[in-house]
Amino acid sequence: MSILITLLAFALAIGVLVTVHEYGHYWVAKRCGVKVLTFSIGFGKPLLRWQRGETQWQLAAIPLGGYVRMLDEREAPVPVAELDRAFNRQTVGKRMAIVVAGPVANFLLAIFVYWAIFLNGVDVLMPKLGSIEPHSLAAKAGFSVGDTIVAIDQESINSWAEARLGLIERAAAKASVQVEVLRPNGAAVSRTLDFAEIDNEWIDGELAGRIGMSIAVYRNEIGPLLPDGAAAAAGLKQGDKIWKVEDKPTPDWPSFTAAVRARPNLPTRVSVLRAGQPLEFQVLPKSVQEGDQTIGRIGAAPVLDMDAMHALSKSMQYGVVSALGQALHQTWATSSLSLKMMWRMVLGNVSVKQLSGPVAIAGYAGKSAQYGLRAYLEFLCLISISLGVMNLLPVPVLDGGHLMYYFAEILRGRPLSERAMELGQRVGVGLLAALMVVAVFNDLTRLVGG
Structure with a gap:
């Protein structure tokens, strides 16, 4: 059932985000007088198509994207009577407006959804360290x-x-x-x-x-145990009150885990209280590599103190205007952080292992959908912003790459040569392919590792 939810949540998210992005291009193109031939959600062979006015609308087989195809002399001959409606015949300002409209539509979607969320009121967790x-x-x-x-x-x-x-x-x-x-x-x-x-x-x-x-x-007690973990093998049970490790008092969960982590593959005496009675167990923490450290683990999870966690929650209510202000701030902050993280990745300050591909995104979609409508909507906003930011990067093939060409056209006073743009397209395709390979590899690594 969870796999079905994941697939449906992912398909819905991609469908909404791609439709909004491409409709941004479509809407501005129509306002600029450009003829739109095809509006496609997905790539490849059309599975469903219908004609509406002069545009063919379609759903295609590969759902990881979409496109809007406009009348353009560079793609096919254009009748003389329709030359003024060809994309390539538009002023550079109109072409830039059409190209930037897709990412802008993604930002507007995020702002609108965040506005609805804040207008409905949100519960936030206070930054009090537990x-x-x-x-x-x-x-x-x-x-x-x-x-x-x-x-x-x-x-x-x-x-x-x-x-x-x-x-x-x-x-x-x-x-x-x-x-x-x-x-x-x-x-x-x-x-x-x-x-x-x-x-x-x-x-x-x-x-x-x-x-x-x-x-x-956390409550100072043993939570759920892994069936094949060291804690279960030693006889510890869920609900045991943590007391001491090697005669050293462990008054809270962090001190208990620190004591266990410090003893990989070392026989360890763990004292607990069970039904008020003191008991001692000999536990052999499993040796696990964490970064450049070797730590011990016994396969025991903590137990949240739900009363204390509820006390951290604070309800925030916003009016129509203040909710819009919060939505704008949230969208800007997320966009800014995304750009900074990308740049830090280029500089080598952030690992490329943070890149996520469709498998990871699908997983996040499924998890957020199971957490509830608000969590799923917040996920939708995050991906919509990421899509908008990514498409504005100055990489040929992306919208930002086309904007880069148009800025060059403004500076030169004439368009770049077909040869230069073709070379740029090849570089862009190669770069995106490399990024996709890394992202999918990261997805598979997480999948196998998890």
Whole structure:
């Protein structure tokens, strides 16, 4: 059933985003007086087609994209009576407007959907740290349980989502960042995180956890166990209250996991309370490679303290105008972060392993759909923004590549030669093919590794 949901969620997302993108091109082309011959959702052999006015609309076999084909002398002879409606005969300004309309439509879709979400009211998680992993980057910087993040490099932080994005952006820049926090006693203090030597593969959505900070508040007990894990083999059970590891008290889940991680392949005494009675077990943590470290794992998951987590949630209500302001801000912030991450990837500050292909995107679509309508709509916004940003990159074949040609035409006073544009197209196709190979390889690696 989950596979079916994933496929349907992915197909719906791609269908909506491609339709919106291509309709942007179509709508502006019609307003500029250009004749649109074909509006296709998908590539390859048409599965369904119908004629509406002078345009043939169709659904094609390969659903990973679409196109709008316009009257153009470079593609086929154009009757003299329709020369003024050919795309190539339009002014450079009109051609630029038609090309940029696709990405703009994707940004407008994201703004509209975000506006609807904010107008309906949203629940956000406050950036109050519920756990700090011992010996982690966050612990070394002085962060403590109960700290509430209020600013990052003097930029106000109002939610955990904003804090995570702010940290990712600074980590990608390999920068030293000042984080202002409020202690539980109300004191305001500053913490410094130095990302200069951080592993490039850490810079993703899980960065906060990788550096040892989380808003999650865990109960000090054993959660679900892997059937073939070391904890289950030793006799530990779900619900056991964590007490000590090797006679060292472990008063919370982070201290327990830190003690276990430090003992790969070493016999370890774990003391728990079961129904109020103290019990001791001999556990052999499995040796696991994590980056350049060898750590121990016993196959036990934590248990969230749901009362504490609910206390972190805050409801935010917006009016029509303020919701639009939030939507614009969210779209701009996401677009800006996407561009910065792409540039950092070019510089080598972010691993190319962060690239995702259709398999990963389909997985995200399925998961978000199962989490509910709002999660799926937020996923739709994120992919729509990513599609808009990617298409504006100055790469031949993409919309941004065509804009680059038109800017060159303005500077030169005449269009680029057919030879130059053909060469650019080949380079663009090669670059996109290489990126797709890397993205699909990453997808398969995650699939096999997961």
